[in-house]
Amino acid sequence: MAAISAADHGDEVTLLEKNDRLGRKILISGNGRCNMLNTDGDLSHFHGSNPEFAREALAAFPVEQTLAFFRDLGIETRLERKGRVFPASNQATSVVRLLEDWAVRAGIQVVQEADATQIDRGDSFKVTTVDGRSFESDRVVLTTGGITAPTLGGSDDGLRMACSLGHRRTRLYPGLGPLETERSSLHKLQGVRAMVEAEALVDGRVVKRDEWELLFRYYGLSGLVIFNLSEAVAPYVDNHDVSVRINFFPGQDVDQVECKLRDRWNRHPHRS
Template sequence: MSKTDTAKIYVVGGGASGILAALSARYSGANVTILERNPRIGKKILATGNGRCNYTNVNTDIKYYHGKNPEFAYGALSAFNVQQTMGFFEKLGIVPRIEDAGKVFPMSDQASSVLDVLLYELNRAGVNVICNTFVKDIKKTKRGFMLRLEDGRILEASKVILACGGKAMPSSGSDGNGFEIAKKLGHPVVDIFPALVQLKLEGDFFKQIEGVKFVGTAEVMEGSKSIVKDRGDILFANYGISGPPILQISRKAGELINAKREAVLKVSIIDDMSENELDEFLAKRFRNMPEKPLDFSLVGFINKRLIPVILRQAGIGEIKKPVCNVSTAERAKIAKILTDWRFKITGTRSWPSAQVTAGGVDTTTINPYTLESTLVKGLYFCGEIIDIDGACGGFNLQWAWSSGYLAGKSASCAPN
C-alpha cells in the first residue's frame, strides 16, 4: 500500500470541521488524510456569510445552540473557544473585523481568503488530501477500521473522524451519507430537518407581494404561546417568507412541524406601535384626508404592493372607497393585520435552501470531552453530523472549528 493508504487517521469530509480536525491531529504528530468527495475541499466555506465568511461570533454562548442536549457543545466550545479561534486565524493571516451582533468577518471580506489560508496550512503541516473520493461504508476491524470507497478501493486506518456534514446545501457534497455510515456503526440519529431556512406559508396572494421587503418582527406561535421571535429585514416570497429573522426562527418552526404540531407565524409589519396606537394613528390620518380612496390613503405609510392584499385580508371588498366611509371595525382590522398578521406555516424550504441541518448523531453516544464514540473505540465525530446546530451569525462555523479541533486532538492523543 502507498503512504496515503496507511495513514493513521482518516478524516471523512473536507469541510470546516474536517479541515480543523485534520490540522489538530497533525499538530499532535499524527499521520492524517482527508477524504473528500468533491474535486476540492472547503466548498461550503465559500458560501458562508454571503461569500464573506462570518467565521465566528464574539458572543458565542451555549444559548445560541440547539439539539436534544445543547449543553453537549460545552466540551468542544471550551476546548477551542472564540479567542483561540480568532488567534488561530490571525496567525494564518486572517485579520478579523467585528460587525453588528458580534459577527466576525475577515478584513478582506472574502470567504475565499479563509479557505486559501487553510489550504496553505494543510500543505505546510503535511496533511494528505485526497479529493474525488466518496466513502460508501466503514467497518470496525481488530486493527482499526476498513473504509470502502465508491470506486471499490479499500483503505485501512487505526482511527476515523466522521466530518461528513449533514444534508443542508447538498451542492456542497452534503447528502446525509454520514448519517447512514453512523447508523451502520450502531449510532442512533435524531430526526433531521432543514434549519436556518425560509418558511412556506398558507395563502394564495404571495405572488402579488413577492419581493416586498420591510423591517419588522417575526414570531413563531403555537396556539397563544410565543415560541421564538426576531427582528430585522423580512422579505415576502412566492412560497412564503424569508430574511434573516425568518432564518433565525425557522429552527423552532421546523421542530413543531417535525413533531406534527401546528406552527403559526406572527408578522408585525408595524412593530413600533401597539394595535391601539396604530388604530388611533390611522383614524387621524383618515380624518386629515377624508375623501382620499382607502388604498391610496396608505401610500407613503406602507409598501404600495402590500396595500391591496392587506385591505382584502381585512375583509374590505371596496378598497377604493373614501376613507370617510371606512368603519371603525374595518379600521381596527387594518391595524390588527399590520401589527399582528398570522399565517399558518405549511413547512420549510428544502435542503438546497437550508444553511444547516438540525438533528444528527445522538450525543448520548458521543463523549463530549473527546468526541469519541462511546460505542466504537477509535471513531470520532465533529461538525454538522452531530445533533448540535447553532443560530445564524457565525455560531455554526464556531461549532465546526471547535468540534473539529477537539476531535482531531483527541484522536491523535488517544492510544491505538
Template sequence: MNTYDAIIIGGGACGLMCAAQAGLLGKKILLLERNEKVGAKILISGGGRCNYTNTGTTIANFISANPDFLHGIFRQWTVEDTIDFFEAYGIRGQEKTLGQLFPETNKAKDIVAIFSKILYETEQDIALNTLVKSVEKNADGFTVHVENPRGEYQYNAKKLVIASGGLPVQKLGASDLGLRIAKQFGLEVVGTAPALVPLTITGKDADWYSSLSGNSVFSKVSVAGISFEENMLFTHWGLSGPAILQISSYWRPGHEISIDLLPNFDLDNLIKQERQSGGKRLVSQLLNDYFSRKLVDALGKYLVLDTKIASLSKADAKLIVDTIHRFKVKPAGDKGYDKAEVMRGGVSTAELHSKTLMSKKIEGLYFGGETVDITGWLGGYNFQWAWASGYAIAQDI
C-alpha cells in the same frame, strides 16, 4: 494499502480544522472529500464572504436535545481561539451586525486557503473526488472503502472521524453518510429536518405573499416562546430573510407564527397621538411613515386604509394594532434541504464523550460538526461549533 493515524471523512469546516490541528500535532491524516475541492460550503457561505464566527456565542445560540453538551467543547476552543487562529495566519475579522465576524478581505476563499496551507506544510494527504462506499471496524481500527475516477481503494487508520456534514445542500455533495455510519454502529440519531430555511405559504393567501415578493421589513418573528428581531423578506413562495431563517429552526409543521411588523413602535400610541393632533390623516398615511407603499396597499386586504384616524371605531383601531403587531402566519412547509443553511438533529450527544466527541460505544470513532445534534443560529454560530468540534477531536486522535 496505506495506514494513517486517522481518516477524516469530509473536507468542510470541521474536517479541515480537525485535519489541520492534527497535522500541527504531528499526526498523519487522510482527508476524504467527495467534491473536487475542499471547503465547498465555506466558499459559498455569507454570499462568498464567510461569517466565520460570532463574538456573542453562548450555548443559548444552539438547538440540541442537550445544549449543555457544548460546554465541554467550547471550554477547549473559544471564540477568542477562533479569532486568534485566523489572525495568526493573516486574517483579521471585521464585525458586522449582531456580533457577526467576517474576514476583512470579505473573501471566504481566504479562510479555506489557510487550511490548505497547513495541510500542505504538515504533509497531510487529501483525496478529492472520492466517494466513501463503506466503513468497517477491525482489530487495528477502521477500514474505509472508497471510489474515485481512478478506481476503488481501501484505507486503514486507527481512528475514524465523521465530519461529513448534514443533508443541505445536495449539489455541494451533501448526503446522509454520517447518519448511516452512526446507525451502522448502533448509535442513536435525533430526528433530522431542514433548519435556517425559508418557509412556504400555499392556499388562498399565496398570491398575497407573492405580490409582495422583494419587499423586506424589519420584524419581530415569534413561535413557541422564541423570538428574533431582524429583516423579513416576502418571496414568490412565502417568507424568507434572517428573521424567518432563524425562527424556522424552532417552527414545526402545523404551528402558527406571530409577526410584529413594527417592533420598535407602539401603534396604539401612534394612533392616539394622531387623534390628539386632530386625526385628519388617513390610516394609509400613518402606515406609509413606516412601511413601503406596496406593503401598505397590500394590508388594505385586512384593514380600512382610506378612513381618517379621527373617524376610526375602537374595533377598527384594535384591528389595525393587532394586524401590525400580531400578524399571524401558518406556513405550509419549508423549502427543504437544498435551500436550508443547516440540518437540525443528527447523532445524539448522549452517544459521545463530551470532551473528545468519540463514540461511547465504538472506540476510535468520532463525530463532529453538522453531523451531531448541535444546530446553531444564523450568524456564524455553526462555524464556531465546527471549528471547536474539529479542534477537540484533533486533540484525541
C-alpha cells in the same frame, strides 16, 4: 480544521474530500462572505439533546481561542451586528485558500474526489470509497456535514456510516431555513425586504421571537429573522398550527404607528 488540528499535534493525516475541490460549502456560506462564527457563544443557544457535549466543546474552544486560530492562519476578521464574524476581505474564497495553504504546509495528504461510502472497524479503521479505493488509519474523524445542498456534496452518508459504527440517530428537522406559507397572495411581495420583529407561534403559543431582516419570497417568508425562528417550529409544522406574527414597526406603539400612517396619507393621498 480537524485535519489541521490533528497535523499540528504531530499526527500523520489523510483528508478524504468527496468533491473535486475543498470547501465548496464554505464558499456559499454567508452569501459568499463566509459567516465564520458568532461571538455570543452562550450555551443557551444550543438546542440539541446533549448540552454537555456543547458545554465541553465551548469550554475547550471558546470564542477568543477560535478567533486566535483564524488569526494564526492569516485570516483577519470583522465584527458585525448581533455578534456575527466575517473575514475582513468579505470573501469566502480567502478563507478557503488560507485553509488549503495551511493544510499543505502541515503536510496533510489531500485526496480529492474520494467519496467515502463505508467505514469498517477492526484493529484499525478502513474507509472505502465509491470507486473501490480503501484507506486505513488508527483513527477516523467523520466530518461529512449535513444533508443540505446535495449539488455541493451534501448527503446522509455521514449519518449512515455513523450508525453503522453503533451511533443512533433521532428524527431530523431543518435547523435553519425559510418558511412556506399557505397565503399564495404573498408572491406579490416577492423581493420586498424589511427590518421587522417577528414571533413564531405553535398552537397560538409564542415559542420564539427575534428582530432582524425579513425577505418575502414567492413561496412565503425568508430572511435572517425567519431563519432564526425556523428551528423552533420545524418539529411541529406537520401536526400543529404554526404561524408567524410580524411587526413592521418594532419599538413603536399603536398610537405612534397610526400617527405616522395618517401623516403619510395626508401628504400622499394618491398613493396606495
